Amino acid sequence: MKMWAGRFRQPLDPEFERWQRSFPFDHRLIGEELSASLAHARALAGAGVLSQAELDSILHGLEEIGRQAANLELLHDEEAEDVHHFVEKRLVALIGEAGYKLHSGRSRNEQIATDLRLYVRRAIDNLQGGLGELLEALVARAEKSGVAAMPSYTHLQPAEPVLVAHWLLAYVEMFFRDSSRLADCRKRLNQCPLGSGAVAGSTLPLDRNAMATNLGFDQPAANSLDTTSDRDFAIEFVQALSLLAVHLSRFAEEMILFSTREFGFVRLPEAYSTGSSAMPQKQNPDSMELIRGKAARVIGDATSLVATVKGLPLAYNKDLQETQEPVFSAAETMQASVSIATGFMSAVEFDYERMHAAAGSGFMNAMAAAHYLVARGVPFRRAHEQIGRAVQWCLEKRCELADMPLDDLHRFAPEADRDFYSHLTLDAVLACHNVEGGTAPARVRQALAEARERLAALRGEQHAHA
DSSP: OOTTGGGOSSOOOHHHHHHHOOHHHHGGGHHHHHHHHHHHHHHHHHTTSSOHHHHHHHHHHHHHHHHHHTSGGGGOOSSOOSHHHHHHHHHHHHHGGGGGGGGTTOOHHHHHHHHHHHHHHHHHHHHHHHHHHHHHHHHHHHHHTTTOEEEEEETTEEEEEEEHHHHHHHHHHHHHHHHHHHHHHHHHHOEEOTTOTTTTOOSSOOOHHHHHHHTTOSEEOSOHHHHHHOOHHHHHHHHHHHHHHHHHHHHHHHHHHHTSTTTOOEEOOGGGOBOOSSOTTOOBOHHHHHHHHHHHHHHHHHHHHHHHHTTOOSSOOGGGGGGHHHHHHHHHHHHHHHHHHHHHHHHOEEOHHHHHHHHTSSSTTHHHHHHHHHTTTOOHHHHHHHHHHHHHHHHHHTOOGGGSOHHHHHTTOTTOOGGGGGGSSHHHHHHTOOSTTSOSHHHHHHHHHHHHHHHHHHHHHHHHHO
């Protein structure tokens, strides 16, 4: 029996009935639906709608459905319209007519709003755990790299040398921002829709504060019109995931690029690579390519959500059913992507010797050379031009700045002295970036210590939500 069948005299068109069902995907919400139903049942008893015997029967029935739901075969139901209908059917089958009383004073509009908030909250907590593991892997590798250096790039052209740890800490910053965005989203979504009814609020004197507390929400949602049609939390969640996906994609792109023979900085782990069916020598970075590719899916999910709600009048409309699958898709995609990235990061090998050698060539000490002249009173714009002309001379002679005879250097930069060359060594170039956030070894050690502290704080927040 449909939950709304009384008004209708004709059955649904079979094709339309199959097409409009959401149970094939919203069965993912079975745990959230049962939790919300348990809280609602207790509120019904508090309002005098259920006797103690009826409450006990409903609670036991819902708990039994939860146990049965562990068997995924039981979630195949060709009649259930959605997860709410499925639970009601199962409950009535288990305990009889008392099961129909559970829907007193509530609507599926508030149920799905509650279930989705619970799902997103749980997904955020799971993702925060995954991000903690990824951050741990990155920080550990940064610590292990010591004072190994590598080139940094702008426009994909060699720019200045940096510590490998400094490079890895750039991704640490990105993922900490992602974690912060998810934490902010969690705070805003943590309001309980139960008691909002279909649109105007429940017709029963339900204790909304008790239901909110029962489910771990901070408070009841303030406006029934808003909360039954609000999907801001879902949009915000998936938009945060789209940025996380972009950061993972950038990480993946650099791992792919640096693993090529032309760079040779990264040795791909076999456990996260595949081969070619045609070319026996190939080792392909498929794990990283898939992470890069799946970012497009999550960005698409975020776009789909915004487009779905942009023209909807208050309050609930069936269009909102279309907001569920993008949330499920984005959450599941990113949970897997973060996990794969963590495993890859723990297994990948860096060729520190090759990275270090590359950091010491290609005129990446040119800016340090210009600042050597600035320290001797040469205006930066003039120093920039002088070193640029010296670099051009070296290109023609096929040598580095450090190989340029002082007499030839004086043709372009007469202010230079013999100590000029000591400022061009890799150690000196790294050390001269001695500002907060810079790549000087002392600053990077400080940044690593601070990353450890922030990671410990993130672990503490995760423990509080567990």
